[in-house]
Amino acid sequence: MQFESKAIHIGRQVDPNTGAVTTPIHLSSTYERQGDGLYINDTMYSRSKNPNRRSLEECLTSLENGFDTIAFSSGMAAITAVIESLPTDKPQRIILPVEMYFGVKLLLDKTDIGRRFEFEMVDMTDLKAVEKIINEKPTGMVWIESPSNPQINITDIKAVVALAEKVGAVTVVDNTTASPLYQQPLSLGADFSLHSVTKYIGGHSDVLLGAVIAKENSEMLESMRLHQANKGGVPSPFECWLALRGIETLAIRMRAHSENAMAVAKFLEAHEKVSAVHYPGLETHPSYEIAKNQMSGYGGLLSFEVVGGEKEALKVANSVKMIVQATSLGSTHSYIEHRASVEKELTISPESLLRLSVGLENAIDIKADLAQALDNI
Numbered sequence: 001m002q003f004e005s006k007a008i009h010i011g012r013q014v015d016p017n018t019g020a021v022t023t024p025i026h027l028s029s030t031y032e033r034q035g036d037g038l039y040i041n042d043t044m045y046s047r048s049k050n051p052n053r054r055s056l057e058e059c060l061t062s063l064e065n066g067f068d069t070i071a072f073s074s075g076m077a078a079i080t081a082v083i084e085s086l087p088t089d090k091p092q093r094i095i096l097p098v099e100m101y102f103g104v105k106l107l108l109d110k111t112d113i114g115r116r117f118e119f120e121m122v123d124m125t126d127l128k129a130v131e132k133i134i135n136e137k138p139t140g141m142v143w144i145e146s147p148s149n150p151q152i153n154i155t156d157i158k159a160v161v162a163l164a165e166k167v168g169a170v171t172v173v174d175n176t177t178a179s180p181l182y183q184q185p186l187s188l189g190a191d192f193s194l195h196s197v198t199k200y201i202g203g204h205s206d207v208l209l210g211a212v213i214a215k216e217n218s219e220m221l222e223s224m225r226l227h228q229a230n231k232g233g234v235p236s237p238f239e240c241w242l243a244l245r246g247i248e249t250l251a252i253r254m255r256a257h258s259e260n261a262m263a264v265a266k267f268l269e270a271h272e273k274v275s276a277v278h279y280p281g282l283e284t285h286p287s288y289e290i291a292k293n294q295m296s297g298y299g300g301l302l303s304f305e306v307v308g309g310e311k312e313a314l315k316v317a318n319s320v321k322m323i324v325q326a327t328s329l330g331s332t333h334s335y336i337e338h339r340a341s342v343e344k345e346l347t348i349s350p351e352s353l354l355r356l357s358v359g360l361e362n363a364i365d366i367k368a369d370l371a372q373a374l375d376n377i
């Protein structure tokens, strides 16, 4: 099946009890034990297995051509599970990109994860620097995020995976900003692909959910399964159901996000109050060729720098009318955010930079809103 068909059919079936075409939501926390001591479909208790969660996992596995998927209550719960599942016979040293989702930085800075593992960060767009740091000391895991957030850096996934493989390190790609439609990390060689399902996959800013998709069966995958059932950070059946509903339109939404983002990027590039636009679909992006090779589309996330600094950037963010000034990305609504003032002292985001998650409104209205906001500086 092609992507669009899998997105609608995999993990679902017409309900054998009622003929319902859409999957029922299974809220029951517990399941009846049969006379033989076994359970129907192995489902005993909702924390260890739930039909809606399993449907979502099966669908995501098929969308990224993986072996299996483990869903968690948020993207951060999925990230924590991946890190904590690094086998103890591997070096407990993890290499991450300098520019990555801010929540991962907070996880390392504010929780015990940062003390239990050794972390080092590197500019992942610089392959020489990546090779050097991977080989400096024994490395257990290499973390990739591409396109990165918010500066939209592109990492050459195949090349970094090859460097990690040489030293036997596990590779993980945070594929959230690209979406399963436009980037397939497992086909590019990565061991795990990870999503904040909260973003494009859910797609409507009404679900908090995360998932890890594995390329093959492994001790690490088994460990994440145990993490899910026993540490218990599982998503609710309703949220799994909402995510699956979002997935049905994922492909057409992504195409519309991309089309809108390209129109907005070109508009911003030509605007006199804008000094830079970061969008992988623009030929002016420094890694345009790599993006073109490993992605089949560029999605709705971009960032731009205004002429001036923090004051001017905040003025624009505070002046939009239809676009919402909010964190997050990948929704039907367009969001704008000044990341430097959100991230404060830990930030590496330029003061003049605004992140824009281009939604599914008409591009004419998005451009008009940005035009009137830019007029204020």
Ligand SMILES: *Cc1c(COP(=O)(O)O)cnc(C)c1O
Binding pocket: 074, 075, 076, 077, 101, 103, 145, 149, 174, 176, 177, 195, 196, 197, 198, 199, 208, 209, 210, 329
């Ligand atoms: C939002 C996000 C996360 C974290 O996901 P939550 O669902 O908010 O926990 C991780 N990585 C990226 C790239 C994100 O955008």
